[in-house]
Amino acid sequence: MKNNNEMVNKSIFTVYMKLSFPIIFGMSIQGLYGLFDAIFITRYIGTYAMAGFSIFFPVLLIISAIGVMFGTGTAVLVSRHLGASNNGDANQVAIISLISGLIISLFLTLVGLxxxxxxxxxxxxxxxxxxxxYDYAYPLILCMPILIITIIAGDLLRAEGKTKQMFAIMLTASVANIVFDALFIVVLKMGIGGAAIATIVANLIALIWAFLLFRSHHTAINLSLINFNFKISIVISVLILGIPTLISNLSYGAIIFLVNSLIKESGLDNAGSLLSAYGIIFRILSFLILPLIAMMAALQTLSSYNFGAGKYLRSLSALKVACLISCIYSIILTLSMFLSFDLVFKIFTDDPSLIKETTDIASSIFIGLAFLGLTLIFIGFFQSIGEVKYATFIVLSKLFVQLVLLWFIYKMFSVENMALSFVITDISVFVLSLIYLRNKINKWRRNTNIFLENENRNVAL
Known part of the structure; x- marks a missing residue:
């Protein structure tokens, strides 16, 4: 952002697009290296290697979830402080979050090893x-602090609207990861461990660049230790704000774990192939929902900033814009995927049976993408205004419904029908969260003046 006054004065639609597009492109490009990991692993190492990757994927999500929990909570607090022109407090929050993330990641590294x-x-x-x-997991567990701190640093840039710089860092790291994937797996024949090392090196490059940017005095956050005072209350606030995101990411990992476990328990001859199919789909889905997560992140930044500045109607208007953009993206993406499943899956494998299994599963999962996107937006909005309990309620509801449906469908029908649980869950939780959001907004309007305070009712879209 050229001037942070734009965050509170300029058209909501314009500011949201300026915030969201660099994050969308940056996260999408960064997500490409996850896809390339899967492509290199499946094509150059084999199906068993992809199954091994699928086994560790829930742990990778947990690592990411911890980083995102700290990053999201920190970004919300930092944006609020910057919106209220409290740059010193914003810097304090940033440093405390980085230190806390480092301590926790070191402890988890020891436990994991x-x-x-x-x-x-x-x-x-x-x-x-x-x-x-094991070969894939060991390097990533060993270097967990790098992965977690990199996530927090990226969210700090987002929190003050430095989305172009964030995009540049993500682009560089993603290209580096793909290059190192090819070098370590194809050229040096390092196996699946080479994919893990490529990820670590790419994250290290991003982390170094981010810290150089913070120390260059071109950001509101400079990570200066002058007058620094570690406050446990800030850590608690960060964790509370980040809890819905943590639970959301852990939920995804728990769902993948249950899917893998039920496939293994089924004893089917094609269990290994099913594990690979779900591994491919989860990798693709993790990539395709990145723009939705980016839209949620942009909403959090814009809504938190305006909430901190007392511009409450602008926060609500940002929610409406985010919902519109996420719907457009999700509908276009769903139609595109249904028209090109075979072409997409042939990138990963030439095995006709694996392609068929993957297509059958994906057909059920991708129907609910638009509903999932809107639910993510609602969660992000609640976090941005400090209503953590509502965001947590939505996330926990999604986890409960998904796990129950997975188990029920597996027991009553078969492991091949488990994919139906995804679309049923996405639609059900969307309806629930929409009702909850409407009731909450109506309650605010009846009982408080929060949307009338400090601003004109006519907010520019």
Whole structure:
């Protein structure tokens, strides 16, 4: 942003687009290296390697969830402080969050390294794939602090509207990851461990660049330790604001874990193929929802900033714009995917049976994408205005419904029908969260003057 006054004065639609597009492109490009990991692993190492990756994927989501929890909570607080022109407080929050994230990641690294074999077997690893899962997991567990701190640093840039710089860092890291994937896997024959090392090196490049940017005095946050005072109350506030995001990411990991476990329990001859199919789909889905997550992140930044500045109607208008953009994206994406499933999955494998299984599963999962996108937007809005309990309620509802449906469909029908649980969950939770949001907004309007305070009713869209 050229001037942070734009955040509170300029057209909501214009500001939202300026915030969201760099984040969308940046996260999408960054997500490409996850897809390239899957492509390189499947094509150059094999199906068992992809199954090993699928086993560890829930842990990777947990690592990401911890970073995103700190990053989201920090970004909301920092944006509010910057909106209220409290740059010193914003800097304090940033430093405390980075230190806290480092301490927790070091502790989890130690626990993970000691118990890695047990963790992988508990996640459903078999003797055929345990070596692949271990080779991929070990470097990532060892370098967990790099992964978590990089996420927090990126959210700090987003919090003050430095989305172009964030995009440049993500682009560079993504290109580096793809290049190192090719080098380590194809040229140096390092196997699945090479994919993990490529991810670590790319994140390290992004982290170094972000810290150089903070120390260049071109950002409101400079990470200066002058007058620094570690406050546990700030850590608690960050964690509380980030809890819905943590639960959301952990929920995704729990769902993948249950899917993998039920496939393993089924004893089907094609269990390994089903694991690979779900692994491919989860990788693609994780990539395709990144723009939706970016839209939610842009909404959090814009809504939090205006909420901190007392511009409450602008926060609500930002929600409306975010819902519109997410709907357009989701509908176009869903139609495109249904018209090109075979072409997309052939990028990962030439095995006709695996392509068919993957297509059958994806057909059920992708129907609910638009509803999932809107639910994410609602969660982000509640976080941005400090209504954490409502965001948490939506996330927990989604987890509960999904797990119950997965188990019910598996027991009553078969493992092949489990994909139906995704679309049923997405639609059900969207309806629930929409009712909840409407009731909450109506209650605000009846009982408070929050939307009338400090601003004109005619907010520019």
């Amino acid at each position: 000691i118990n890695l074999d047990s963790i992988l077997y508990a996640l459903g690893a078999t003797e055929d794939i345990i070596s692949y899962a």
